Amino acid sequence: MLSLIVFLPIIAGLVILAVPSSQKQIIRIVSLLAALAQGVLAVLIWRGYDPALPGITAGPGGSPLGSFQFVEKVPWISLHLGGFGSLNIEYFLGVDGISITMVILTALVSAIGVLSSWTIQKQVKGYFILYNLLASAMMGCFVALDFFLFYVFWEIMLLPMYFLIGIWGGPNREYAAIKFFLYTLFGSVFMLLVMIGLYFSVTDPVTGQHTFSLVAMATQTNFNIPGAIFAPENHLWRQIAFIVLFVGFAIKVPMFPFHTWLPDAHVEAPTPISVILAGVLLKLGTYGMIRINFPLFPEVFHASMYVIGIFGAINIIYGAFCALAQQDLKKMVAYSSISHMGYVLLGLSAGNSEGMVGALYQMFNHGTITAMLFLLVGVIYDRAHTRQIDKFGGLASYMPVYAAVVTVAWFASLGLPGLSGFISEALVFVGAFSSETTRPIAMVSVLGIVFGVAYLLWSLQRMFLGKRKADAAYDLEIGTDGHEHIHFHDWKGKLDLDGRELAMLVPLVLITIFLGIYPMPVLGMLTSSINKLVQVLSPVVMSQM
């Protein structure tokens, strides 16, 4: 099941390989069908998922069964390295509450990304092959439970992303692509070292051999090799490993001083890639922290909660301020992503159930909401060929449906109750405030809510309210019926949202509203896993609550 959902896009990519590159429509439809099939599989997995099983660590007897679900575990690479012992890498997939939400999100955003890619005209074949490779790698990252396998997917993801930005991007695309690639690669190289160190420090309780299994690593008693580099008594090295891993994931989040690749990448990337980037890729950073960083080094996590929280707060407020200053709409949305991912960090740093549930829910919601934001930016960019906020004005009169969807998306982004973003932000704050460690940070971070309102409403006003500006990117015409219309240069399509754009946006809007009113479908899957995770981190958390 999981293998199918992971490799389905790659199969679609192979099919596309066989289609002649002139058959653009067939290529698109094959991709769409694969994405829809992936969605159906995600729904099946969701229906078959038992929210009572916690995941995170191994079930009874050290086996992943009974804790993880849809487990697939077969030996993959087995090398005998003489004096170094043997290298056992497993093909090990499985989901728990943390990953299942991300699996659903990935399937959803991938499908919407395919729809959004319909407007790509340049080298369609190559584009969709890379796109499908990317979709597979992302899905693989979320379901891999073997560290090595995770790392493989993690690295595979970089390559198509590099080309998708570097070939189909905007004017400054090479710079952005290189920056993205080097930055992320920098993070992952150190991850590789830590990964190998972990391998030699951990044994699988079932086989007694060294293992890359994240499930085995999540239980501290499995660190039972005396004198190993990450053995429990080796505090210094464990701290270094934590920091290195954290930085690797923080680059992906992106966390404050490592965030500068994001605005560049977003501004240059084509719309569907921005959607994927913001909707799924950023989540991998925080997912990695939850899945790998924290449970593997709980005592270091405890010691650094305060620092993580501070970085989260910096992200929230700094991102909001930077967004306030932007003239480019897409850049503003990119910085708002930074700000919103700060909430995730803040929630994680709280270390209690409310905060962590909020953080994970925020990951899901940020995926849907930001996807919506970038799609909306793409809609106006397609028409006007500019994203300068000042080049618009009064659009609400001329494009009412677009304006309505934008309003929903913008308000969802600023955390209006009744829309999903609110619940996650609220839970994050509830958690962060309930933990004494992060309470002062939470009090400061609340300011982010105000500045979030400021930049979003200001941009909404400048683009949609008032009247057309003199130097706007469109012309005003008086129609035969006496009403005013606007006209974009060389835009032949429908002025307001067309059917394809609605097909992308309406599901997201509905999800945002539904999960804002009744969040339990997602939260219900999370809670038992998060409570288990908090328990895993608990010797420390309990003492301070």
Add this chain to the structure above:
Amino acid sequence: MSNPTYTVIFYLFAAITVCSAAFVVFTRNVIYSAFSLLFTFFGVAALYVFLSADFIAVTQVVVYVGGILVLLLFGVMFTNSIMQTGQKSEVTHVVPGTLLLAGIIGALLYTFYTTHGWMPSETTMQGSIVERIGFETMSRYVLPFEMVSILLLAALIGAAFLARFDKPGK
């Protein structure tokens, strides 16, 4: 093999082979060379019979005399106007060639006759070997046989292609 008749016939054919080969090499006339090569091939075929390889001898006659020699003659005719009397072919490096010829032959003969390691097997081959050739061809040497046949086919096609007069596109 001390049968005198046998010995005499052997020497006869050996002489024919060697002499005609010498004539091939030393005559200046290409046509003469070609015709004396005919005798060389026959002589060699006769020697094959002495070596109990009657099938090979027949093949030698059929392929060399019937095929290769005819080809060579065609070559001569294509490249020289046959009516010209002075179909002399020039020579070069005669002195070093002669020296080397003498050296090589001398050296080989010296080797043959000073080597004491030639230990003829107890069971020399007797009688006809056609049946055995057939057996070996279809069993142990079936792969080389097939490959050689493919090679031959390819070579013939290639040769026909190369030697074509009016190449398309030229």
Add this chain to the structure above:
Amino acid sequence: MHSLIQLSIVVLLLPLLSFVILIFFNRRLPRRGDFIGVGILGAAFGISAYIFWSVIVQTYDPAFRVAWDFTWIDLGNVPGVGPLQIRMGVVIDNLTSIMLAMVTLISLLVHLYSTGYMAGDKNYGRYFAFLGIFTFSMLGIVLSDNLFSIYIFWELVGLSSYLLIGFFFEKDSAADAQKKAFLANRVGDIGMWLGILILYSQFHTFSFEQIYANLAAGKFALSNAWLTAAGILLFMGCVGKSAQFPLHVWLPDAMEGPTPVSALIHAATMVAAGVYFVARIFVMLTPDALHVIAFIGACTAFMAATIAITQNDIKRVLAYSTVSQLGYMVLGLGVGAYSASLFHLVTHAFFKACLFLGSGAIIHAMHHEQDMRWMGGLRKHMPWTFATFTLATLALAGLPLTSGFLSKDAILAGAIGFAKVEGGGIFYLIPVLGFFSAMLTAFYMGRQIWLVFFGESRTHLKPADNHHAGHHAHDSHAAHSDDHHAYHGVHEVSWNMRAPLVILAALSVFFVYSPDPLDGAKGWFMKMIPTPATVVGEANPQIGSLHAVTAAPHLAGVVPTAEAVPAVAEHGAVAGEHGEAKGGHLYSDSRQAEIVHAGHAAHYTAIYISSIMVVLGIGLAFVVYVFGIIDPDKTAQAIRPLYLFSLNKWYWDEIYDATFIKGSMVLAKMLSWFDTNVVDGIVNGVALLVRKFAFVNDSFDKHVVDGMVNFTAFTVNTTGAVLRKLQTGKVQTYVAMLILVLFGYFVFYFTRLIRGI
């Protein structure tokens, strides 16, 4: 589930239904679906009236309370806490049922009124949809039984306010105003949110009941300062929503919205939600927090009143008067006059809605002229409007026989009592400011009545250029042109706009609330809404009785008759005894008991002073505007700095613009610069360093490593030049060489053979 709960849920969801129908289908419905909005609100009001009747009139139980909740978010078995759920629910008690009736009634009247006022607008259907979602959110606040859902509806009210203020979004001023309103509300909301978080972090619940029970049981683990902070922070939500100083700046600008919206949202309901919320959390406010609240209320009341006297826009005057009256309510809560404050909330809602709707009628009739300087003489042309407007004005000014007199007087009495009990000089500032504001209120309302309804029409005096340049922003309808200089168009408005005025004016008369025109405490309202006992009394927080509700059963045993139950209301020995008997059943907290008692004692003092003040104010208005003894323009010149100070609203907008807004923008620009140049600069710098190193490496490569390679190539080349001579291209030469080598091998072989190796 109690049947009233079911009904209240129906009431809550009906306006939402109206919103959903109208937002999607308004263009397909006849009349853009306005009848759906009005009809649904009518139904909602009908049910609310039934609830009101059965709770207030029929049973008459001060301790009435039914609640129902459900699990909204289930966080499972949380380590360290145990099973944790976030529950949502509704509660109905006396206050709720009164508020329900009030909100739905005013909303219904505004819906009805809007069918006339907004007729012909191009987004007519959307307007009713927005009214629907506003009503839904407001009812949500009223019915909530926990802080979290109040916060949710609080924000939704902010949203609907945002949508309605910016209804004419094509005007930049409207777009600015809506943003400002939402932002100011959000600032208040984050305070409220922090307050909620403080409480949640201690008790892991949002429910009022459980929080108060825990507080009363002394389970609050943090210091008392935290509790005070929680109270003040929660109050910040009220500061934002009820436009209290220093976040009042958004409310006058919110008058950019359609006038019925101003009546509904920015006078009667939404702004009152802040006061309602403070009333809900009243029992957990510490004395320190209450002091802060009282002072902020007094400041707001005074400041807004001083601004109102110089404003020329008819709606702005009313807006500042709203701010001022909200200040009264907050002041009332701060001083502990809980019942009076809520009483004022209800009376104010009716008469202020009446005033706004009246001004809407005037604006409608005057073809969207809002500047009072160019009105005048409307009395003859609009008699119904004149009558109702005047009645509501009298109520606002607080003249006897009106509802406003009853409630305002009760607040001021409480303020005097509070000052006495606290005993400090500074605390007398609160009643003083209150009385002074009362006088100012009477003055500016007198001025407004005179300018609008009396005298001769001044329409023709309006300077044309000034009109276009300066007052364009005040026109509600951009579509309407501004050149209605002629007087002839003014006429009385149609029935659907007149009926609400009459109903609201009728609700501004004293006998609706109290049989005694001088004492509201004798009326049903203040009896039904007694001041609840605090749960955080400083004397003995551990034994404080929980709540008015829990206290009520004790009372029922003590005092058998229903009329006597709200003993507080009896300004006499009974209340005094209860108050002085510390640790008694009703107010275990001595301070609270004393204040209630002193407030009753000060009742007549308050009546005298406030009556004098009102008469003074109206007299002054007469002196200035009717008799012309003092020329307002000359006076304004004489005290020009003060006049400008008032006219420019104490320069709050300018101050905020210069500090917070500019500051934020500058900070944003700085951080953005920092981001692109410093943070990204470091990244690019690292990349540059790596490249520089690569260049150094490259030159090493070029000269040393590559040099060796080139040397090799040179050698090979030279050798090759020599050896090339051997390449003749002649096949036979090669064969000769080949054979030579072969021969050489033989020679070598033979040598070895000969030497016997």
Add this chain to the structure above:
Amino acid sequence: MEQFTTIGLNHYLTISAILLGFGLFAVMTRKNAIVVLMGVELILNAANINFLAFSKFNGGMEGVMFALFVIVIAAAEAAIALAIVINIFKLFKSVDVSSIDSMKE
């Protein structure tokens, strides 16, 4: 004397050596490409004699089979070589191998 009357291995080898020598001489000294080819055929025949001789006196079949293959390959070689020669003639109007040195440098 017995050396001459009893035909042994060395007799065949001697003939083979002489043929090889003549073949090499022809390849080396003659300018006509056809004669060069004839020399090559002589060399191949010399090799074949060797194969068969050793096969005869060793009793195995390997030499016989190899001789057979050599003949086949010689046929192929002759065909190709003649085709090349004819092409050369068409190109240079000559079959003089010493004058065809355009591959020099």
